[in-house]
Amino acid sequence: MTAxxxxxxxxxxxRSIPSFQMGEPGPSTEEIIxxxxxxRRVPDHGKLAPWRFIVYRGEERERVSRELSEVAIANKPDISDEMRKVEETRFTRAPLVIGVVSTAAPHxxxxxxxxxxxxxxVxxxxxxxxxxxxYSSNWITEWYAFDKAVYPILGVKEEEQVAGFIHIGTAQVPPTERARPELADIVTFSGETDVL
Incomplete structure (x- = not known):
């Protein structure tokens, strides 16, 4: 098979695997690098590298999960036990979470x-x-990606934005397929008709 x-x-x-369906082993330091x-090999007009990475692993995932859950529960003290558990495990479901942070600025x-x-x-x-x-992976953005009040917990600067948190680990279940849009619904050939 050719490349x-x-x-x-x-x-x-x-196919992405949900983070709660991932487990150990996670990537080694060498694999993360x-x-x-x-x-980082992406289109980057002007060679600005307008993004950076934050690697969350080990006990740091537990700290971030704990502190985010404290904020979430303080904001909604009457959340269900199920949602409380969700909030308490935000960064501990997969062995590794890598934050991709946009450093975009006027140019x-x-x-x-x-x-x-x-x-x-990226x-x-x-x-x-x-x-x-x-490894399996999943690109996640949740409330904490958009709430600048919790950016200090995440190590994100106020002027930055979170592009996503990539959860990485070993799939514990086989991936399942999901419906994809029909090309006829999403493709237009400019100036042409009846192509699809």
């Missing part, structure tokens, strides 16, 4: 939107890099 055929085969079946090295030539898109490309590249090394 191009292997990539096509991968993209035909690529390899994934981040691959993930004389490069629009902020393009810089943010580059951060999104998230997808990181998912694919994790899969290429043999």
């Amino acid at each position: 191009n055929t292997a990539l096509k085969s991968y993209l035909e079946v690529r 390899e994934m981040l090295t691959l993930a 004389v030539k490069i629009p902020v939107w393009e810089q943010q898109l580059s951060a999104g490309a 998230c997808l590249n990181l998912i694919m890099a994790a899969n290429a090394i043999g």
Whole structure:
């Protein structure tokens, strides 16, 4: 199988695994460095590298989960026991969580939107890099990705934005397929009719 055929085969079946369906083993330090090295190879107009990574592993995941849950429960003291458990395990479901942080800022030539898109490309590249090394992954944004009040807990600066938290580990169950949009519903050939 050629490299191009292997990539096509991968993209035909690529599927995220929910973080609560991941477990050990997680990536080693060497594998994390390899994934981040691959993930940074994205379109980046102006070579700004308008993003950075935060690696959460080991006890740090527990600290972040604990502190985020304290904020969530303080904000909604009457949440259900089920939601309380969800909040208490935000960063401990998978062995590794990598935050992709957009550092996009006004630039004389490069629009902020393009810089943010580059951060999104990093998230997808990181998912694919994790899969290429043999791990499952999931790109997650939840309330804490958008609440700047908890950014100090996460190590994110006030002027930054979270592009996503990539949860990485070993799948504990086989992946299942989900419905994808029909091409006829999402594709337009400009100036042409009845193509699909």
